[in-house]
Amino acid sequence: HSSALPPTHTGNGGETHQTAGGDVPVMTTQQGVPVADDQNTLRAGATGPALMEDFHFREKIFHFDHERIPERVVHARGYGAHGYFELTDSLADVCHADIFQRVGERTPAFVRFSTVAGNKGSADTVRDVRGFAVKLYTKQGNWDIVGNNIPVFFIQDAIKFPDFVHAAKQAPDRDFPQAQTAHDNFWDFVSLSPEATHMVMWAMSDRAIPRSFRFMEGFGVHTFRLIDAQGRSTYVKFHWKPKLGLQSIVWNEALKINGADPDFHRRDLWQAITSGHYPEWELGVQLFDDAFADSFPFDILDPTKLIPEEVVPIRRVGRLVLDRMVDNFFAETEQVAFCTQNIVPGIDFTNDPLLQGRNFSYLDTQTKRLGGPNFTHIPINAPKCPFHNFQQDGHMAMHNPKGRANYEPNSWSQPAGGPRESADGYRSFPAEVSGAKQRQRSDSFADHYSQARLFWISQTPVEQTHIRDAYIFELSKVETPAIRARMVSHLRHVDEGLAKGVAHGLGLSPLPEPAKAARPVVEGLKP
Ligand code: HEM
Secondary structure: OOOOOOOEEEOOOOOEEEOOEOOEOOOEOOOOOEOOOOOOOOEOOOOOOEOOOOHHHHHHHHHHHOOOOOOOOOOOOEEEEEEEEEEOOOOOOOOOOHHHOOOOOEEEEEEEEEEOOOOOOOOOOOOOOEEEEEEEEEOOEEEEEEEEOOOOOOOOOHHHHHHHHHHHOOOOOOOOOOOOOOOHHHHHHHHOOHHHHHHHHHHOOHHHOEOOHHHOOEEOOOOEEEEOOOOOEEEEEEEEEEOOOOOEOOHHHHHHHHHHOOOHHHHHHHHHHHOOOOOEEEEEEEEEOHHHHHHOOOOOOOOOOOOOOOOOOOEEEEEEEEEEEOOOHHHHHHOOOOOOOOOOOOEEOOOOHHHHHHHHHHHHHHHHHOOOOOHHHOOOOOOOOOOOOOOOOOOOOOOOOOOOOOOOOOOOOOOOOOOOOOOOOOOOOOOOOOOOOOOOOOHHHOOOOHHHHHHHHHOOHHHHHHHHHHHHHHHHOOOOHHHHHHHHHHHHHHOHHHHHHHHHHHOOOOOOOOOOOOOOOOOOOOO
């Protein structure tokens, strides 16, 4: 790169014109036509009207006018970085996915961290869940683990997601709040949805105000399947464990930081990576079988439940290192499209009803957000292994089939015949299914309080104080007394001391009756 600025001359309006030459490239239009003057419209006379034939002006303004695309409906604010995944312990005993075979092998990765509720321009240190989405460009295609920094979720069935997100984001009449949970709609919804109790506990904890992305855990949340070379299935939960450990800020720091530097988490990641302090996570897996699933007191398909690490220890199998910032935020971080349905041979879904719904939602929303069916052709989304198929056309098609064949089977020999199926291709695990079609939720999903209590008792006294104070702060912003009382009625199943503390902080007396519980609370970790 030339360190000298390009030569200049001054226009007759006093404007500075910098000129190309040497290693300073020539500015061109999108058609490659060299530009002589980028600062003055073509006019009829010095003070006359602009001329329609000024193709350079029209192209430049037209392109500017179309710069915006819709932000994500959730997780709109995020920050991404490149890196790699390195296998440290082969999982070949339980999984035939190529990425898990050869210890020491590196797979390129792209990660996007995000907040959930805030808009694209909102602040970083709000109380919220953080997205932790990992795209692994494996040799058998892209595998996305689209997770969060909290191991459970607010709802059990994807059909409730639009309601949950509507309630969490701005109210339709007033268009606030933009980024905080502190408002009636959110608390109204979660207080009417006892299944949210466990995740709300996490959201009121220090986990929801991480010090930076580098100090967060990540979780795949759902139970997935690993499939071995013989086609046998093992259940798995995915975990990302930060090398730097877990750190949070405290609430009044969060408020001050948001005011002083709303880009706090972005700046942290940028500075760490550009100065060579590459953040790193270990990939951990919890593995278990049907016998364990049947003996566990909660349903392993219920995304509001976790499997305690004391019960199923974590096996650490690899490391994720982020070592390169993007060249262009829009091209990479904004256009990246993570999708729970992006899985590879050796990995499969389970019947978690939240996961099943997500598998529809991501592709659907990205088709709109990224302008049509060809967003997989954008470099950040394209696989880094060879890919061939007969899908064609549509807006912005970059990879149409070559040659005569755009269908199969066909009679043409290579190369005209194009790609063919492979015995090593993706096969779904042949899980047995039966039962009548119905909309009823499984009874095995009905215990909403036991794991909330488990979380509470896992916290240190200081952390418990933070949780209690967060409930008091957030609920004190709720204007509707019945909603505050309803929340306390759930907390009475979690912990009497917590319920009383929150009620006291809110000046709620008498103490609301405990909510009607579909299932009694069970104590302890073990099945
Ligand atoms: C975006 C995680 C549940 C719909 C995201 C992102 C993450 C995430 C990390 C941001 C991806 C990025 O950085 O680009 C999760 C987790 C869930 C969950 C861990 C529960 C376990 C759901 C459900 C739905 C849903 C139930 C819908 C039925 C979406 C949509 C986006 C999104 C539409 C925007 C995607 C885009 O525009 O690219 N989610 N989500 N999510 N999620 Fe979820």
